[in-house]
Amino acid sequence: EDQVTQSPEALRLQEGESSSLNCSYTVSGLRGLFWYRQDPGKGPEFLFTLYSAGEEKEKERLKATLTKKESFLHITAPKPEDSATYLCAVLGDYKLSFGAGTTVTVRA
Amino acid sequence: ETGVTQTPRHLVMGMTNKKSLKCEQHLGHNAMYWYKQSAKKPLELMFVYSLEERVENNSVPSRFSPECPNSSHLFLHLHTLQPEDSALYLCASSQEGGTGAPGELFFGEGSRLTVL
Numbered sequence: 187e188d189q190v191t192q193s194p195e196a197l198r199l200q201e202g203e204s205s206s207l208n209c210s211y212t213v214s215g216l217r218g219l220f221w222y223r224q225d226p227g228k229g230p231e232f233l234f235t236l237y238s239a240g241e242e243k244e245k246e247r248l249k250a251t252l253t254k255k256e257s258f259l260h261i262t263a264p265k266p267e268d269s270a271t272y273l274c275a276v277l278g279d280y281k282l283s284f285g286a287g288t289t290v291t292v293r294a
Numbered sequence: 295e296t297g298v299t300q301t302p303r304h305l306v307m308g309m310t311n312k313k314s315l316k317c318e319q320h321l322g323h324n325a326m327y328w329y330k331q332s333a334k335k336p337l338e339l340m341f342v343y344s345l346e347e348r349v350e351n352n353s354v355p356s357r358f359s360p361e362c363p364n365s366s367h368l369f370l371h372l373h374t375l376q377p378e379d380s381a382l383y384l385c386a387s388s389q390e391g392g393t394g395a396p397g398e399l400f401f402g403e404g405s406r407l408t409v410l
Binding site: 190195217218220222227228229230231232235273275277281282283284285286287 | 395401402404406
């Protein structure tokens with residue numbers, strides 16, 4: 187069965203303090219790995235798709251990378267507006283499986 | 295209206311009530327989904343309507359009943375729910391096939407359901 191594990195569960199950062207979120211996965215036939223951002227009281231918002239090991243994608247202060255077993259979401263010099271829950275999902279042969287998310291809080 | 299809209303945003307119901315959640319997508323997508331989100335748990339797929347075919351998670355209780363009259367509208371009919379069904383119910387859409395990328399979902403803001 188496909189599994190997605192995100193760590194840490196929660197991350198508290200000072201403004202400007204860079205850090206990384208981890209998404210490790212086991213899947214039969216990876217067809218894509220996806221990152222989403224979810225603000226409190228709202229639905230998830232799509233950020234990135236990664237298809238193969240070595241691939242990287244960037245958007246503002248966020249950079250996603252992919253290896254054969256895990257993905258990292260790097261947040262460079264975060265600002266308070268980067269506070270959110272970040273969800274990882276993997277698409278295998280049969281279905282899309284989500285992780286439980288990492289809640290990031292950035293203090294000014 | 296743009297994107298994916300869900301109504302109502304909040305719903306409180308008793309265990310014997312019947313209610314429905316509504317979702318409408320304005321993106322021209324050909325697949326729509328219902329997900330359940332509970333605190334600190336992964337999103338749980340309940341139902342998918344893709345290219346007019348319904349796919350469901352066999353673990354979803356029969357007290358949840360989906361309806362998809364066309365590619366832009368999706369309903370979730372609720373009856374005789376239990377308190378453990380209290381959660382955020384998210385609707386999503388995507389474009390399957392062609393230039394679409396499976397897994398790139400566009401979500402609504404959700405319907406927060408409380409069952410008393």
